[in-house]
Amino acid sequence: MVDVAIIGTGIMGSSLAYELAKYQVSILLLDKEHDVSNGTTKANSAIVHAGYDAKEGSLMAKYNVWGNALYENLCKEVDAPYKRTGSYVLAFSEADRKHLEMLYQRGLANGVPDMKILERDEVLAKEPNITTEVVAALYAGTAGITGPWELAIKLVENAMENGADLMLDAEVTKIEKMDGYYRITTKDGKKVEAKTVVNAAGVYADKINNMVSSDSFKIIPRKGEYYILDKVQGNLTNSVIFQCPNEMGKGILVAQTVHGNIIVGPTALDVNDKEDVSNTLGGFESIRKAASKSIKDINYRDNIRNFAGLRAEADTGDFILGESKDAKGFFNMAGTKSPGLTSAPAMALDLSKMILEYLGKVEKKAEHIKNKKHPHFMDLSPEEKAALIAKDSRYGRIICRCENITEGEIVDTIHRKAGGRTIDGIKRRCRPGAGRCQGGFCGPRVLEILARELEVKPDEIVQDKKTGYILTGETKR
DSSP: OEEEEEEOOSHHHHHHHHHHTTBSOOEEEEOSSSSTTOSGGGSSOOEEOOSSSSOTTSHHHHHHHHHHHHHHHHHHHHTOOEEEOOEEEEEOSHHHHHHHHHHHHHHHHHTOOSEEEEEHHHHHHHOTTSOTTOOEEEEETTOEEEOHHHHHHHHHHHHHHTTOEEEOSOOEEEEEEOSSSEEEEETTSOEEEEEEEEEOOGGGHHHHHTTTOSSOOOEEEEEEEEEEEOGGGGGGOSSEEEEOOBTTBSOOEEEEOTTSOEEEEOOOEEOSOTTOOOOOHHHHHHHHHHHTTTOSOOOGGGEEEEEEEEEEEETTSSOEEEEETTEEEEEEEEOOOTTHHHHHHHHHHHHHHHHHHHHOSOOBOSOOOOOOOOOOGGGSOHHHHHHHHHHOGGGGOEEETTTTEEHHHHHHHHTSTTOOOSHHHHHHHHOTTOSTTTTTTTHHHHHHHHHHHHTOOGGGOBSSSTTOBSOOOOSOO
16 A cells, blocks of 8 residues: 555646655556656646736636746756746737736736836847737746656656656556545556545546545646747747737747747647547647737748647636545645646645645655756767766767767666656657657667667557557568
């Protein structure tokens, strides 16, 4: 039996595991996918929001502002990417200007620092590629960008370094209330017993909650489609450019990513299928039309990737955090649409306190192991590169030419806790295949390295999901 079973390894579950692993509790992370952070966390805007958009007094407002303040130190602590860029909400009319003033006042009420409303000339001086139709903008200096899946992976890695266990391909099909504990059954028939259960299952959080609680809620998957542009377009903006938000979300944004690409999107469409991450021609057309209002000169011929993700929109209208009213020891961390990514570190702090209080008399560990730094070869000085190659010659072999990723970095990623074992898993951890050719050249080499290091046959390596085969067999012997 474990003290805490966490269902879901996205940014919510991983943040909680990271905090709980600082204490003398046994933790098991379960996920239905073949890798961690393989749901909403791998497919969103990657924005660390300032906190002016959430309604005053809501959990979203509380945890957004608090989470934002935690981000920089957290990312340094676990070796994840983060950059404070600031953000702009653009106004194109006097009606929009009134909306900016409302957001500004809401931000003040929420405790957001470093905000100001800029006039047209001030906006264009800071962001010259914004369209000249802009009349004003709300600037928020605390907004930033991160690598959501990289952060979640690093958090799981750290939790495992400090004693947590991980069970992948473990779709939960049943949860039973027992006498003082819960019994979890997975799709393949495995049983897990836990004193407490945390529901961090993203768009499936309603399904998990309703297995044990009559206090039900509904999660509506809201699909968002995106463009990712090559780094040659990276000078379009150095920050995050929003338009005035509406009832469906924060609207179409244009932003630089932590790795220097440009992300444009998302659309916002409520869907019934919790697995619907399809891309549509209509979605892309609407993105291009809306984004041209912010920045006209976006060259979509430099598009290198399109994707779609699902946000967990709860019918409660706010985050759902805490112990279930009618299922003691069962905790929800649900309904975490935007600003969920920003809020996760703060939500994890509060929820970990609730769980520790429920368990009672839990001591903090005397030592908390930190993540080993991941060597980013191309960021090193010539002297540091030479020293690393002398120590391990694999760092002298470039595998991904687009992103300049070495064999040594890939091998390091494979052999970490929660290490990569799929083509996309390696891509999310150290970026081979994330460049302009999207793995056209390096993909076969990454497959060979994975098969060698994991000591499996090449046709056992999959793209991402367990069924996503690449090779079907030999063509000749």
